[in-house]
Amino acid sequence: MALSPVENNEVCLTFFHSAWNTGVVLEDLLASDAIDHSFVGGKTKSEPGSESFKQIVGMFRHAMPDIQITILDEIFAADKVVHRWSLTGTDTGGVMGMPASGKSLTFTGTTTVRMNDEGKIAERWANVDELGLLQQLGVVPPPPGA
Amino acid sequence: MNRIEQNKITIIRFFECFTHDASLEFQENWIHEDVQFILSFAHLSGLTQVKNLFLKERSVFENLNYNLVQSNIVVEEFSGAAFWNMTGKQVYSWNGIPATFNEVNVPGASLFSFDDNGKIKEVRIQIDMFSFMTQLNAIKKLYDF
Numbered sequence: 001m002a003l004s005p006v007e008n009n010e011v012c013l014t015f016f017h018s019a020w021n022t023g024v025v026l027e028d029l030l031a032s033d034a035i036d037h038s039f040v041g042g043k044t045k046s047e048p049g050s051e052s053f054k055q056i057v058g059m060f061r062h063a064m065p066d067i068q069i070t071i072l073d074e075i076f077a078a079d080k081v082v083h084r085w086s087l088t089g090t091d092t093g094g095v096m097g098m099p100a101s102g103k104s105l106t107f108t109g110t111t112t113v114r115m116n117d118e119g120k121i122a123e124r125w126a127n128v129d130e131l132g133l134l135q136q137l138g139v140v141p142p143p144p145g146a
Numbered sequence: 147m148n149r150i151e152q153n154k155i156t157i158i159r160f161f162e163c164f165t166h167d168a169s170l171e172f173q174e175n176w177i178h179e180d181v182q183f184i185l186s187f188a189h190l191s192g193l194t195q196v197k198n199l200f201l202k203e204r205s206v207f208e209n210l211n212y213n214l215v216q217s218n219i220v221v222e223e224f225s226g227a228a229f230w231n232m233t234g235k236q237v238y239s240w241n242g243i244p245a246t247f248n249e250v251n252v253p254g255a256s257l258f259s260f261d262d263n264g265k266i267k268e269v270r271i272q273i274d275m276f277s278f279m280t281q282l283n284a285i286k287k288l289y290d291f
Contacts, residue, residue: 077220112229125229
């Protein structure tokens, strides 16, 4: 049975808090045919199942073991949930294969989720300020005057 | 028409302002005079600055379009979100980046806040800047990753 929009949001909050703050991806909150859409390195990737999301979370938690998500905005209606968020952590393990910088990093993004009729996460679309992250790491120079 | 339906129409209308032939008249009827427009690289304040942004983006990017899918617009009574793909050809300088004549196709999201009268009072833009800058030949990587 489909959940209410408020309940859908609660499922998403539980899922993302658990994944980012503890590293536990709660697979029972995901639909069996879930699809994950992400924009990484300027490319769009759409992959089935939880592996893609687990990989992203695992990579960042390895790089920043103290990483924490803060939900800045929550918008939900019908079967959709939208979160604007920030992630903050200390780069002690090296992001994206780069040497550890020891810096405290913060980056922002939005995530949209489509819930299915069983109250499970069926699709996730993420949009992340990768450029902001890379500028903090010194991989890409900041814009002039910044 | 209920408040939520009206908000959805306002969001669609907002994105239509970026297309070259859209009217920019009477915007004060649905955008708050003190609207805040927040991007990762800029913070615009007030309707005049937002109107200027529409005009500037239209002139820099030929055939500028924000491709919206209705099902990707999520609306509540006082807030809303929309997911889009921006397309266009950069024919003039943009924020110091000389015209590349490149076609760009960039995904992004906008989050809206509405006041009691249904006017847009805040827009936050999350655009895939890395992809955008790469397509404008503006990324200078210090090393590969």
